[in-house]
Amino acid sequence: MRRTLRWLQLGGRQREFALTVALGCSTAALYSAYQRKPLYADAGNATGSWNGKSAIVSSDDPSRASGKEGQRTTTAALKDRLVKGPLDPEPPPPPTKGHSVFDAEGDSPSDPLQAWQYATERVAAASGNFTNFDTTSLREKIKGLLVPKWIRQLPDWMNKLQNELSMAPWSLSWEIWEEAHDPEVNPEIIWDARVRVGQDLCQEEQAFLKKRQRSTARALAKYIGVPESEVHPEDVPTIGICGSGGGLRALVAGSSSYQAAAEDGLFDCVTYTAGVSGSCWLQTLYYSSIGRQNFLRIINHLKDRTQVHIAYPPALLGALSQAPTNKYLLSGFVEKLRGVPDADFGLVDIYGLALAARLLVPRGGLRVSAYDLKVSNQGFYTDRGTQPLPIYTAVRHEIPDAVGDVERLAKEARFTTKHYDYFQWFEWTPYEFYSEELDAGIPTWAVGRKWQNGDCIWRDNGLALPELKIPLMMGIWGSAFCATLSHYYKEIRPILKSSGMSGLDTLIAGKNEDLSKVHPIDPAVIPNYVLGMRDRLPKTAPESLHSASHLQLMDAGMANNLPIYPLLRPGRDVDVIIAFDASADVKGDNWIRVVDGYARQRNIKGWPMGAGWPPQSNTQHQTVLELEDAQENAPARVKRKLTPSERERQDPPDLGYCTVWAGSKEERQEYMDEPVPRQIESPDDDWHLTSPNAGIAVIYYPFMANKKVPGVDPMESDFLSTWNFVYTPDQIDKCVALARANYEEGREQTKRTIRAVWERKRALRLQREEEAHEFAKSWRVKRGTAHLRRNGDVGQGDQFT
Structure with a gap:
């Protein structure tokens, strides 16, 4: 263990040198062992004449070392030979049974000095081979075995990327910045924009609603199975689908749920789709050249692209350093860094870049479209009312300064200013970037500009910055790690x-x-568009907004992992909310129940108060009984019936695959009492939906295990973790199958609910028309009676008679 720690404490070059020396020594040892010739000592001839010569080949024969005289003779002869030189060559000694140390090479030296010289040359040659050993090639081979190829290519990638971002003439960044000033590429840079203050919807969304109403009327008739002539556009329920956060799990499961709804005909009846985190990514893909408004294409695209981690360096750096994906991905980052130099460039921006490189690049990486990089371009699919309007969400964490003495504050500030931290919601549509708390918004194509006093600040060249690109916003929408x-x-x-x-x-x-x-990790920032608008904003606007140059935005799942709040905005008048909840813990988080506080604060009528997972209130006594019932040595307790008091203490049953709640518009006198939710469990309960005072209907689909899809459990399957960014095609198929199976469980109940809401709106419209007809009839009668009275008063008719 100590040796291992010492090895880890060595530096990179020290470890490299140690490996080189160790392998070099072992190589030298193997080389010398291989080159050494065999030593034969089995000759039986006389050795007297050989003792006077240089001992090139030794033998263990005792006759060669007998007597001091022989030793002195040998020593003297050797000295004499070394001094006089090879003047009188003598015949070589007899061979040792036909073997010689020189026979292998075919070279027999004529005398011992030549043999010594020959041996010295052989040693020098072996030493030269070791000295001239190519350690560089050995080091490269070691690196090839121990270091991945992409790490060795990392310096080249980084150098290439650095050169492209150097803003040198004709570099990639230079080309991107030049196009940022081209109105033909970015027409919005010459459009003027102002902050719109008001609670109503923008004109573009109001126009969309009228067109979408006519489109959904035909789809609704087909969905509920009635003739189109019976469906009046005013009777069509305004349906909003919301997808939860949850990373790739929410993206894959949401794609399957939306696809099942599309096959059922329900998705064509939807007016709004709202997303958080992974569901925002889903909406982005749907309104892109990759998805092409087809969820099956999105699922197949995910199978191709999610087998590699979003942060895998070879794939990411390859996309950033090769055309055409490098310009496609880096355009928004160059525009932000050059156009808003005081904006921080942090981890969220890099995260968005990695997401876009994996999700917004099709297979092969060649057919990329710059048209997919702007949210405002999605209006092309919604302007005619043929597709639902997507809503993207993010939040800002407002942390007010600590108040030392509340009594010193102005009286109006004590009740209009929040003295606790909370989250402000912001929403994107293809038409507007808006905050309901601030009652202020700007055109979506103007997001990214600097603002002051409600007007955009033009740059020195008389142009504005292009719209903030989607890769940056994908990081904002899914930045759950900024918690x-x-x-x-x-x-x-x-x-x-x-x-x-x-x-x-x-x-x-x-x-x-x-x-x-x-926040350990700083959120991403965009320019603050309400800077300098203190007098035009609500009094509840936080003080920090009046001085902050940028808005710090993050994943809306910090506040609520279901984007229900934007669907409750006044003017949208949503009648049915279908929530596909793929959160990490659908039961523990209970995001539906969190909406109650928002509905009370905003005074929203019609929300089904108390909806959500039932509270768990197991008493200690009941828990002990359950444990005892589970013991095998107490089988009698299994048949014991609970007393009425114990039955009252039992927890209500958990929610199923599909749960429907009906809200009410009736005024409640006491708000302190916990409301009893109106849950629709059977067709006999549909009268809650058809009642004239019925409010919003909520259809809830939690993403949970289903017996029809064995082996897949969102609470236990590791690959369904929020932080998993690698999905195999088989895992995607399992996730898709589970979401589809859950939708099938509530398919008929969903259709029955929407039909009931349609019948209620139809009955209310007919009632209004009848009342209007009666009013017009009575008005005509009153006008006719008054005319007769006037003529009677005159007595002779009018002046023309």
Whole structure:
């Protein structure tokens, strides 16, 4: 172990030198062993004449070493030979049974000095081979075995990327920045923009709703199986589908759920789609040249592209250093770095770049389209009302300064200013970037510019910056790792409890308020478009917005992993919300229940208060009984019936694959009481949906295990983790099959719910028309009676009679 630690403590060059020396020594030893000639000592002839010569070949024959005289004779003869030189050559000694050390090479020296010289030359030759050994090639071979090829290519990639981003003439960055000033490439750079303040929808979205209403009327008739003549556009329910966050799991499962809804005819009846995190990526692919408004194409695309991690260097660096993907991916980053130099370039931006390189590049990487890089371009698919309007979401974490003395604040500030941290919601559509809390928005094509006093700041050349590109926003939409320390602690808290560190858990839990205000990783930023608009914003706007030059935006899943809030915005008048929840813990997080607080704060009428997973209230007594019932030595307890009091203490059943709640528009007198949700469990409960006072219908599909798809459980299958970015085609098929199976479980209930809402709206329209007809009839009658009274008063008719 100590040797291992010492080895790890060595530097990179030291380890490389040690490996080279070790392998060199072993190579030399093998070489010398291979080149050494055999030593034969089995000759039986007389050795008297050989003792006076140089001992090139030795023998263990004792006759050669007998007597001091022989030794002196041998020594004297050797000295005499070395001094006089080879003047009188003598015949060689007899061979040792036909073998000689020189026979192998066919070279027999004529005398011992030549033999010594020959042996010396052989040693020098062997030494020269070792000295001239190519250590560089050996080092390269070692690197090839131990170091991956992509690491050896990393310097070349980085040098190439650095050269392309050097802004040198005709470099890639220079070309991108030149096109950023070209109105033919980016026409929005010459368009003027102002901040729109108001609670109503923008004009483009209002026009979309009228066109979408006519399109969904035909689709609804086909979906519920009635003639088109019976479906009036005003009767069509406004349906919003929302997909949860959850990384690639939400992307794959959402693609399957949306595809099942499309095959059923439901997706054509939808007016809005809203997404968080992975569902935002899904909407991006749907309105791109890759998806082409086909979810099957998206699923096949994911099979091709998700087998490699988004951060795998060879794939990522290859896309960034090769045409045409390098310009396609880096354009938004060059524009941001050059156009907004004071904006931070951080981990979220790199994350968005990696996501785009994996998800927005088709197989082969050649058929990329720059048209896919702008959210505003998605209006091409929605302007005619043929597709739903996508809504992308992000949040800003407002952390106000600590207030020392509330009494010193102005009275109006005590109640209009929030003194606790909270999340502000921001939304993108192809038409507008808007915040409902600020009642202010800007055109989507103007996101990325600098603003002051409600007007955009033009650059020195009289142009504006191009629209912020989608790769940057993909990082914002999915930046769940920008969570606070409190969120991170929730992930490891079960480990601390199970390991017996309850004291540490109590200590950290006591600091939760402080932990919830610290972000280890900074969120991404965009220019603050409400800077200098203090007098035009609501009084509840936080003070920090009036001085911050940029908005820090992050994953909306920090506040709610289901994007329901944008669907409750006034003016959209959503009647049915279909929530596909692929969160990590659908039951524990209970995001549907979180909406209750938002509905109370915004005074939203019609939301089904109390909807969500039922609370778990197991008592200790009941838990003990359940454990005893499970014991094999107590079979009698299994047949024991619970008493009425125990039955009341039982938890309500968990939600199924599809759950429907019906809201109500009736005013409740007491808001402190916990509302009882109206859950639609059978056709007999549909009257809650058809009632004139019925509110919003919520259809909830949690992504959970299904017996029809064995071996796949979102709570246990490792590949369905939020932090997994590698999916095999087989794993995608399993995830797709599970989402489809869950949709099939609630298919008929969903259709029945939408039909009931249509019948309610139809009945209300007919009632309004009848009331209008009666009012017009009574008005005509009143006008006719008044005319007769006027003529009667005159007595002779009018002046023309």
